[in-house]
Structure formats: C-alpha cells, structure tokens
Amino acid sequence: MSAYAHQMEREFSAQSLMSREDTGTEMGSSYVVESGFYMTSFAATIFIAALVTFGVLLITLLVTLAVMLQSCENRSKGVVEIDKSIENSYHYCNIFALHGELNSLEANEVPPVCKSLAIRYIKGGQYARDLNFTMWMIENFFNSVSPSNDHREAVLLDIDDVLTSHLWRVSPSDRIEDATYLKHLLTLELYKKLQSKGWVLVLLSRKPEKEQNATIEHLSSLGYSGWSSLIMRLDNEMKMDTREYFSIRRAAMKEGGTQVISVISSQMDALTGSFPGIRIFKLPNPLYYYSNSHIENGFVM
Template sequence: MSAYAHQMEREYSARSLSNRENSGTEMGSRYVMESGFYMTSFAATIFIAGLVTVGVLLITLLIALTVMLQSCQSKSSGVVEIQKASDDYNDCKMFALYAELNGLEADEFPSICRAFAIQYIRVGQYARDLNATMQVVENYFSSIMPLKNGLDVVLIDIDDILSSNPHHTNLLMHRFGQFDCSGCIEEAKHLKHLLIFRLYMKLQASGWPLILLSRKSWRQQNATVGHLISAGYSGWTSLIMRSDDEVHVDSCEYFSRRRAGMQKDGFIIAGVISSRMDALTGPYLGKRIFKLPNAVYYNLDRQIGKSVPE
C-alpha cells in the first residue's frame, strides 16, 4: 500500500474515532441532562414534603405552646386567687379575735369578713373546732373530782345555751342571703346547744355544782328559767342575773364582781365555760377557763338583736 493510502486510512480512522467520541459525549450529555432532570424533580418532591412536614410540626408546636401558656396563665391566676383568699381569711381571723377581745360592734367588721364567717360555718370548720374544744373540757373535768362540800363549782354562760330570738335569725339570714347559706347558721346554733347540753349533763352526773351566768336582767328571770327547763336543763345550783344596779355596768366588770363575791362566800371556781370574752377576762377566774369557738356571725347576730325587742 502506498504512503498516500496509509495516510488516508489514518485520517479516516481518526475521524471515525473522533465521531464515536463525539457521539458518546452527546449521548453522555443527554444522559446526564436527562438524569439531572429526574433527580431534580425527585429532590423537589422530597423538599416540598419536608417543608410541609416542618410546617405541620411548627403549627403543632405553636398550638402546644399556646395551650401551655394559657394553662400556665390559668394556674398562675388560680394561685394568685387562692393566695389572696388565704390572706383575706387570715386577716379576718385576726380581726375576729381583735373584735372579740375588744367587744367591737357589727358595723366595725369589714364586709369581706362576713362572707368568711359564713364560709367558716358552711365548710364545717366551726363544727370541728367546737367538737375539739368540748373534748378538751370533758377530758379536764373527767380527770378531777369535785369537793364533797359543794363549794367546788363550774360556771357556765347560759347565753350560749339559750336560743336567739327567731326574729334575729330571720334578719341575719336576710343579711347573709347573698352568701347562699340557707340554714347553716341555725345548724351551727343547734350543734352548739346540743354539745353544751351534753357537757352540762356529764358535769352534773359527775357531781359538779353548776352555777349559771347571764347578762340579762333579773326581771327576765321567770322567762329565762322557763326557757332553760323547756330545753331540758335543771338541777343547777344557782342562776345569776343582773340586778337593777348592774344593768348598765360593763359586762366584764359585772362578771368579775360576781366571781369575786363567790370566792368571798367560799366557793372554789374549778372552771368557767363561755364563748364570749367578757365572761373569760378579769380577776377571780378560778382554776381553768374554756373558750368555746365562736364565728364572727355571732357578733352580727347580737348587734341585729339589739334593735329587736325580746
């Protein structure tokens, strides 16, 4: 073969190889382009799905945070309200003690304390306090014995025994109607009378001479005796009521004078039982004093009763 023929063959081979390479390149390019197009669509689908998922998660998280925030605000508000109610209750308790010690009148009570006084009765705390106090009194007198000479006496405030005028209670219930405590005041009074009567019978059965004290005038003696007997009380040693000279004497001074007279006559006061501070303060109180629990409502009841004839 001539040199020219060899040269032509090489050029043809080179062109063929070049064409195959170019053809491969074009095919590869198309493949890459086509492959790139499908990958981009798949990636876009995944990306969009991811965005949707993240969006749903963010919305869920936002809702959860909103609910949690509302719950926290509600709880925080509840805690504040409970704390405020607790503070008000403690303030009213202290004011009630101050009022009892100083004999304050009904119009000197903060209005909010009237609501707490009813709540004290309605939730049963007054009944629990009264039962616990009575147990203390009974335990004390069951641990000692009276002297045989009849001079070892127990003083009982009968104004805790006698029921209030029903007109007083009706006025009181009308005043407290806004607190929805229908009947709870009467139930509290009934429980108090019941427990005092039980204590009275136990002391009498144990041989204790009982001297009854009242703030009322002796002019009401017949009505008072009749009331006591109708309520089941009998067998007391004496009933002490105000003389005409003592009608305008401060009740604390009145009780102190009477106790002083008893001791002068040789009586030994083993204990004084009352729910009112005027009977439990001053000299000549004897060996023990027992303060029965008292709700604030009592002072309101007494104040209302002043304007209602007996």
C-alpha cells in the first residue's frame, strides 16, 4: 500500500473516533455543561424530581401559613365583634333602664340581656366604683352648704333599700352580696354624716303606715336613729302611683314651711315630680328590675 493510502486510512480512523465521541455511542447518554460538569440522564431525573418536590413543599408551606393567618384574623375579628356587641348592649340597657324607671316599667318588660349585664356590672366591680363616686358627690355638695338655724330645711332619704336589708344574705353570688352590703354601709355612713352636720333628716318609704312600728324597730337595729320624721303610705295612698305619692308628700312639707334641700334615692319615682329640692342624687341601682322580679325569692339590691 502506498504512503498516500496509509495516510488516508489514518485520517478516516480519526474521523470515525471523533464521530463516536460526539454521539456518545461508547460512553452512554450524558449531558455536557459548558462549565465542564457532566450529568447522566438518571442523575438529571433525580435532580429535577428533587426540584419539583421542593417546589411542592414550598407551596404547601405557603398555603398552610395563609390558612393560619386567615384563622387568626377570623378569631381576632370574632373577639372584636363580641366586645362590640357587649358594648352596644351595655349602652342599649343604660338607655332602656333610664326610660324604664321614668315610666315605671315592670320587671318582665326588661330584656334578658340587660339583667345579665347588670350582674356583670356588679361582679366586675364597676358598681362599687360608681357608688363610691356618687357618695363623694353627695358629700361634696353638703360640704358647700349649711343648714339654717331655724331647722326648716330638710334632706329626704329613700330608705326602702334599708328596709329590705334583712334579705341581704339570699343572693345569686357572693360578689353581689358584697355589693349589696357596701350600699347599705355607705348609706348609713352618709346618714350619720348629714346628721352630724345638723341637717333635718326625713325618711321616705313606699310601705304602708300600718307597718310603722316594725319599720322603726328595724331601722333602729340597723343603726338609724334621730330622724325628724318617717313618711309612710296611708291606706288611701296604697293604690296611688308612687311618683304622685312622693310629690304630694313633698308639697305638704313645703306648705308646712319646710324646704326640701335634697332628695337621695336609688329609684326614679322618688326623684321626679314636684318640689324635688335644690339638688337630687340618684344612687346607682343596676339590679332595680332584677330585684323587683325576684323580691319574692328574697333578694333585693
């Protein structure tokens, strides 16, 4: 074979080898990266599967976080709505109680939610704070005025709450019993302070006059003494509206030369009508309707 033929054979063998390297027929399937990193098809499949799995996990995590955030938002919204509902009910019941007392509504006309909020009002301690502040206002007023020397000026005190004090111990809860006791304690303390300043004290009651002896004995046992007069209902006044009854009695006092300086009561019927005095004070009484509906069961606030 000539030298030229040998040269051609060598070139043909070199081209065949390069062709086999390019098609991967000897080494199997492979991927070539420009950086020089080689990956088999099996490794590439695993790599892609790992990426897909990671992506699925990431999406799952994002969805879970979104659901948790939505749940927290709903719970927070629910708490806000509950608080708002309680606040709205509280304002509603305040307005209802005011107009209810002004119009002498019966206990069965009071919405149940208002009775529940009244209990909450006491158990939360707000009743005691309001009562103390009211007593402070009363004392502050009487520190600014003085009785005249002729003793013709009187302070009217509604004592029906005091007259039912024997029912203290029968109550729905200890907290309410404590609040009831606090009211009687502060009322007696106020009574003695006014008495020590020389004010003429007139006690008002809605009870019949035929119970006068028992009432006086009861008041004495509770620490009350030295009052100027005790006003109770005559037989012909028992069916009379209590607002009219109190107005008639105050008018009679004025005609007799006695000036009413102040009326102190927890109920509106004693604070409305004619001749109420220079200053009237209403003691907080959140269980007015509740106690009226349960008075026969032995609980009065």
